[in-house]
Amino acid sequence: MSLDGGPRRTERNRAMGVTKYHRITLDTFHYKWSRFHKPVLSVKDGDTVTFEINDVGSWQLNKDSTHADVMTYDPAKGYPLAGPVSIEGAKPGDALLVEVVEVDIADFGWSFIQPGFGLLDEFRKPFLYKWNLENKKSASFENGIEVPLRPFCGVLGVAPRTRGFTEVAPPGRHGGNMDIRHLTAGSWVKIPVWVDGALFSTGDVHAAMGDGEVCGTAIECAGSATIRFGIEKEAGLGFPQFFTKGDKKPERGYFTATGIGPDLMKATKDSVRNMLGYLTKTYGLTAEEAYVLCSVTADVRVHEIVDRPNWVVGTMISRDIFPH
């Protein structure tokens, strides 16, 4: 959290031992984003919250479900979110620092193909795949294929600026349903704040997903996430940015700048611009140097391409290349 001259207050609070631990249970959830949702909890910069999280379908699919049940799946019951949590002192223009401490998953998960949903239009039959997640490390698929489990929350977001109630499915400048598979335990994400207190919620636990989430679903499951909050004052952030943990050194891994929107080309440009802003500010590079550096060593990835109408593109750079 102290990276790139970040949140000194957060660090001070932690050093002083004045941070607290909280828990939100499964029975506390809301649908849709809104600045009008009353916070279920108010926490301080530096506090930690464990969110118990219902599966994205609000228990519509379970171990007994069949392919046919995919057709009666009601999207209005989608995205029960745990929260919202108000973070004291967070103001519009700040960035909320969301550190993913831990993500746990239930023993059962599902994936479906629903005609008209997902990347490819040619799939016209409903299809349900049920996963046994008991071993927690990997899940068995057909024909001896074994899928590694890397749990994360598809939704990590704050209340958007808009008035009224907003659908959860499309991600945006408030984060939300970003479906970024890299946000596993040890990672952290910076999300622009739009309303006083930020009003953070999370949901949509995924046991595993590939960048893109091409069929429209990951391994969807219930679970819990433990998250520590911080605030970066007047961050001036346009789109979210995130850091992942290095395999060998936690302070290494990747830094990623996102671009989010309905056009893949524009989202890619926004993501690269977001990266250039970070590189020039953090490492004292000129815009030209930062652009060349991206070209020779940063990777463009499509984190999700199914949460209509907004796609999430990330430009990822290895933190190994930097001297500090």
Place this chain on the structure above:
Amino acid sequence: MSLDGGPRRTERNRAMGVTKYHRITLDTFHYKWSRFHKPVLSVKDGDTVTFEINDVGSWQLNKDSTHADVMTYDPAKGYPLAGPVSIEGAKPGDALLVEVVEVDIADFGWSFIQPGFGLLDEFRKPFLYKWNLENKKSASFENGIEVPLRPFCGVLGVAPRTRGFTEVAPPGRHGGNMDIRHLTAGSWVKIPVWVDGALFSTGDVHAAMGDGEVCGTAIECAGSATIRFGIEKEAGLGFPQFFTKGDKKPERGYFTATGIGPDLMKATKDSVRNMLGYLTKTYGLTAEEAYVLCSVTADVRVHEIVDRPNWVVGTMISRDIFPH
């Protein structure tokens, strides 16, 4: 090369020790793709060729060049390709198997920003960055940043079906200027064949590049590439596919199916369809199972987004998940 029931003849030829080694020197190169180029060499399935390769700018930029020289850079002198090599027995409908045995780089490299070229329109001044590649492992950038070198050939392709002469810059169903940074030593790529003998050429050595090549150039340099050829008869391949080598086990790494074209969304769909074709054929999955498997574990990446008008998208899946 024996993966997924591949080229038995290639394996047999190698086992019989009848394969040969060839070399194409720096003075042998051509511009543009064409079925009318006379092959400089004719080789057999299983043969190996070392290609000496000029830098993408045909010596227009060197250690003495300045920012101003970027403005007089002549694109007509771009993409000198080593080749073409005719591979005996390759016919339209087959796939050419291109195994990258080794890629060597010169001691000097360059990257430029040219107004009107590259992903971002707001860069309006020419900019040249010169790289010292002497240590071969990494190259020093500004402010203590060190870029790891992972050499590959930006261009690996065959003559397209079209008559006449075709620009090299845009990649296509003939491979070509795919700028896939993953095609380092140990990887191999399958390219659809469009004319008798395939007429393979290579060029555009890159010492390092990120997926996207966002500013339009990588670390551009001269070098050489050693390539072993094989043929998969009647492969029925729409777009190229490639395998990378695993860090621990060479037979692991990633399998990637590409989609190439002027629309990022369609290229992504084509790339996923290419992957589904491979998964259903190779692992006996239904289309629905393959689609779900992609969603939960394959990654969508943008390999290049600057070789107007065609972008290259890859769907990458770890070979660790498969039983064999």
